[in-house]
Amino acid sequence: MSSGTVIVGTGQAGFQTAASLRTEGYQKKITLIGEEPHIPYQRPPLSKGFPLGIQDFESIELRPRQFYQDHQIDLVVGKRVTAIDRAAKQVKLESGRHFPYEKLVLAVGARNRALPLKGAQLDGVLYLRSLDEAVIVKERLKNAQDIVVIGGGFIGLELAAVACSLGKSVTVLEALPRLMSRAVAPLISEFYRELHTSKGVKVVCCASVSEMQGSGGKVRGVLLSDGTQYSGDLVLIGVGVVPNDELARNAGLRTANGVAVDEYLQTDDENIFAIGDCAEHPCEFAGARIRLESVQNAADQAQCVAVAIAGRRNAYRALPWFWTDQFDIKLQMAGISNGHDCVVARGNAESRKLSVFYFKEGRLIAIDSINRPLDHMMGRKLIANRVRLAPEQAADESVDLKKIASSTGMPHS
């Protein structure tokens, strides 16, 4: 019997590869191996509905356990793949057990970037990525009073909103001059600073954290390099991730900011693909090689690879999109705004209905939307299809984006 496809990683990308392979009619063996002890689940709710108690584990499972049996997907959880033997075409577990493959998909994700400061080992200093970590965060939030969040990016701000909604006193410490600065324009950063501040969150930008302070082994606060102290009995750290590229690197595959793949999401070894958070891929919408951490990227890359393994190879060219939920506001993002040279607003912050359009050399490259969902969805079509839109049109609310977007065909993901 053929050794089929082995997928390493049970996150959204790994799960979707297995599911899409079956949808595409693939009939060989599929083995899905993950380090976490749980069946595949959605990660986004871990910093939103899960700690708030709105969603439990059952409601964030990607599929019930029965699904894997019904679709002949061999799910191996709680096992770490330690090596790839490319010559023998097999992966090896810690236990020594081997899984032969015909095609191998690395969907091994990323891990939290650690903040190696004094006091980082104190009790009450937490990170969030996995369900197990989310369970601890949720539990510790119950009895904590003062929460310090280090990092004003998506995860940090989502956690700050959760903690604030639970009635806690919350301080966000961001190293850069504004919130979510790598992802959004100043106008959006400012909107979110005001949103958090209006709910009672203390937002401190340009904050250079020098150490976590504690007593009796427990964290008591955070000290900045300028001497300012913030007391906190729980410190949540969200300062980005690093890709898990060691497995690929140790197997002699090229890595850069993640496992390096081509437009077909193939590594240097034609039988090995890398997708999702761990994969550095060429992105025509960014005009560069990038690595993205998102549901869309995980699911669309999984689909692309599943189709290729099932026999129809196509270059990956899905438009990136993202979202973040903080308090009652959803920020929807389409495209990659890096390198923009012109920014135009549609709507305004006062009405809480605002979109920001990013242009580069006269071409629309990204849109961020708050309470303007049609702008976001039409933005996906406009950017994906490279429809011409002038900045003046973007700013003019009387211009019908739907009409302009439908002047060409449907986008494709």
Next chain:
Amino acid sequence: MPKVVYVSPTGDAREIDVPAGTTVMTAALKNGIDGIVAECGGVCMCSTCHVFVDEKFFDRLPPAQDTEEAVLEISAVERQPNSRLSCQIKVTDDLDGLIVRLPEKQR
């Protein structure tokens, strides 16, 4: 318990008991109904839980919010007047017997 009938693109119907308060999307996933992908997990960011609601029931549903309306504009199979996102339809006793038809593709 209210029942929901899922009809595949080829016309196969499956009737599922769905606890009131559960969405049509969640019930589909829990019961192995193929044809609902639910990529974003039910937060109105993708259109992969698109369904066509039987006319007898369509007007009984609370109307779609702006966010859902916008998402329906990008569905893989073009939206019809009776299109909805199944993540936004909460089953109630009132909707017992609800019939939804699945599109040919979701992506």
